[in-house]
Amino acid sequence: MRGRIPLRGWLVVNGFLYTGKFTELTKMFVAAAERKEICLEVRSNTEIYTGIFELDPAVSRPDFVLFWDKDVILARYLELSGIPVYNSSHSIEVCDDKRKTYLALLEAGIPIPRTISGPMTYENVGFPTLDFVDGLEGGMGYPLIVKEAFGSFGEQVYMAENREDLERMLKAIERKPFLLQQYISASRGQDVRLQVVGDQVVAAMRRYSDNDFRANITSGGHMVRYEPEEAACLLAVRACQATGCDFAGVDLLFTEDGFLVCEVNSNAHFKNLYDCTRINTAEFILEYISSRPLKMA
Secondary structure, eight states: OBTTBOOEEEEEEOTTOOSHHHHHHHHHHHHHHHHTTOEEEEEETTTSOTTHHHHOTTSOOOSEEEEOSOOHHHHHHHHHTTOOEESOHHHHHHHHSHHHHHHHHHHTTOOOOOEEEOOOOOTTTOOSOOTTHHHHHHTTOSSEEEEESSOSTTTTEEEEOSHHHHHHHHHHSTTSOEEEEEOOGGGTTEEEEEEEETTEEEEEEEEEOSSOSOOOGGGTOEEEEOOOOHHHHHHHHHHHHHTTOSEEEEEEEEETTEEEEEEEETTOOOHHHHHHHOOOHHHHHHHHHHTSOSSOO
8 A cells, every 4th residue: 555545456367368277367466456455456458448548538547557468559558658567568578479588588698598580481471491491400409499489388389309390390380480499408397487576586486297398387297396596596587677577487497507598477377386385476466566656757
């Protein structure tokens, strides 16, 4: 609370996603807001649209927006309307597109696996030839990781064992943007998820799989609480800052020489992290927001 007037915010979610994975996070945020005496109204991107304040002057602007979706056009409109938005439209856009995440981390000098962004093509063209693969595979070697630029829960991540695998995968996703990444053998089937809020790591877990190169829980992985080293925490915070996030789930890979940043998730699904650690990320996010200025600079 600020004085006697409670904060009033919108939790913006996608109006077409009704799965348990998303509704359970909504419930966690609403419950945490009630405990902190914050009035948090759940609004979907089908209820709140660009131009709403101009078309309906009766709609009252909230003090802040907790934007738990990837509709960056709507997020940017809310920012232009003078409302603080967490995370910002820019950070959501950077994290949603793995190619842009890679560039942001590269610019900040953050250690990452060797990465190549696939060449752009057009919807009505695709890849008439895969001759360009000759240049891509040379500096990577096999196996290598193929990632669609847009995807969640590890479901659009593949491993190519050889040239034949790679060509088959590229033909399957040819009209979708993608990138290739170095396979980190020391981290096969395991990684670390660190939840950053502001400039601190508030919770962490190690994820591992006995039968998959991916460690995602959705892909059948397991999780255990993890006490991160200072170096891991500093790296996760740097990655969060490099992508412009106020909070994010940062995935680190193990190497013989330390850690590499694998991904930065602006809208990280933290229910699994809560189940593993009993630490409620929603509490930390709302506490962080309540400490920030009410109006955008």
